Amino acid sequence: MKNIVILISGRGSNMQAIVEAGIPGAHIAAVISNRPDAAGLAWAATRGIHTEVLDHKAFASREAFDTALAERIDSFAPDLVVLAGFMRILSAGFTRHYQGRMLNVHPSLLPAFTGLNTHQRALDAGCMLAGCTVHFVTAELDHGPIVAQGAVAILPGDTAQTLAQRTLAVEHQLYPAAVHDFVSGQFTLCDERVIRPVTAQQQAGSLLSPQP
Numbered sequence: 001m002k003n004i005v006i007l008i009s010g011r012g013s014n015m016q017a018i019v020e021a022g023i024p025g026a027h028i029a030a031v032i033s034n035r036p037d038a039a040g041l042a043w044a045a046t047r048g049i050h051t052e053v054l055d056h057k058a059f060a061s062r063e064a065f066d067t068a069l070a071e072r073i074d075s076f077a078p079d080l081v082v083l084a085g086f087m088r089i090l091s092a093g094f095t096r097h098y099q100g101r102m103l104n105v106h107p108s109l110l111p112a113f114t115g116l117n118t119h120q121r122a123l124d125a126g127c128m129l130a131g132c133t134v135h136f137v138t139a140e141l142d143h144g145p146i147v148a149q150g151a152v153a154i155l156p157g158d159t160a161q162t163l164a165q166r167t168l169a170v171e172h173q174l175y176p177a178a179v180h181d182f183v184s185g186q187f188t189l190c191d192e193r194v195i196r197p198v199t200a201q202q203q204a205g206s207l208l209s210p211q212p
C-alpha cells in the first residue's frame with residue numbers, strides 16, 4: 001500500500017476525483033490545507049479521511065511554514081505528496097525533500113503559461129488549444145518533469161470561466177490516472193524526464209519495427 005498525502009487550498013475537486021477513483025494500492029493518509037476555509041476539508045472529513053489545517057498566515061516566513069508543513073506530512077510516512085489546487089509556492093528545500101515523490105496538476109499545457117490566471121492568458125494570446133499538465137514538483141515553479149497532459153480545444157466565445165470548467169473535467173480524469181501510474185510503477189524519473197516503457201503494441205506499430 002502506498003501512503004498519499006494530498007495538499008489543498010480550496011474546494012479540492014481534484015482531491016475528490018483522486019479519492020473517488022479508488023486507486024488500487026493507494027491509501028489517502030491525510031488531506032492538509034493551508035487555508036482553514038478550504039471546502040475540500042469538510043468533503044474529505046465526511047469520507048473518514050484525516051484532515052489538518054496549517055494556516056500559512058500563522059508563520060513568519062515561507063520557509064517556516066514549509067518546515068512545519070513537512071513535519072506534518074512526514075508524520076504520515078508518504079510515498080507520494082499530491083498538490084491538488086494547492087496555492088502556495090514551495091521553497092527549494094521543501095521540493096528537494098520530496099523530489100521524485102511530489103506531483104502537481106497545472107491548468108495549462110506546460111511549459112506554456114506557468115503561474116496563475118492561465119486560462120485568461122491563453123485566451124488573450126489567441127491560443128486554439130489549452131489544457132492541463134501533471135508534473136513532478138521542483139524548485140522552479142511549474143517546470144518539473146511532465147507526467148501527463150490533456151488538451152482542451154478553445155471554442156468561439158469561451159471565457160476564462162468556461163474554459164476552466166472544461167479543463168477541470170479533463171484534470172479529473174488525468175490526475176487520478178497519473179497517481180495510479182505512479183503507485184503502480186508505470187513510469188520512472190530519469191535525468192529529469194519521465195520514462196514510460198514502450199508497449200509491445202506500440203513497438204509493433206512502430207515504423208522502426210521490421211516489416212513482415
Ligand SMILES: Nc1nc2c(c(=O)[nH]1)N[C@@H](CN(C=O)c1ccc(C(=O)N[C@@H](CCC(=O)O)C(=O)O)cc1)CN2
Pocket residue numbers: 083086087088089090091092095104105106107115116136137138139140141142143144
Ligand atoms: N516550488 C514550487 N512550488 C509550487 C509548484 C511548483 O511547481 N514548484 N507548483 C504550484 C502550483 N501552482 C500552479 O500550478 C501555483 C500555486 C501558487 C502560485 C502563487 O503565485 N502563489 C502565491 C499565493 C497565491 C494565493 O495564495 O492565492 C504565493 O505562494 O505567494 C503559483 C503557482 C504549487 N507550488
Ligand SMILES: NCC(=O)N[C@@H]1O[C@H](COP(=O)([O-])[O-])[C@@H](O)[C@H]1O
Pocket residue numbers: 008009010011012013014015084085086087105106107115116132168171
Ligand atoms: N497553480 C495551481 C492551480 O492553479 N491549480 C488549479 O486550481 C484549480 C482548482 O483545483 P481544485 O478544484 O482541485 O481545488 C484546478 O484547475 C487546478 O489545476
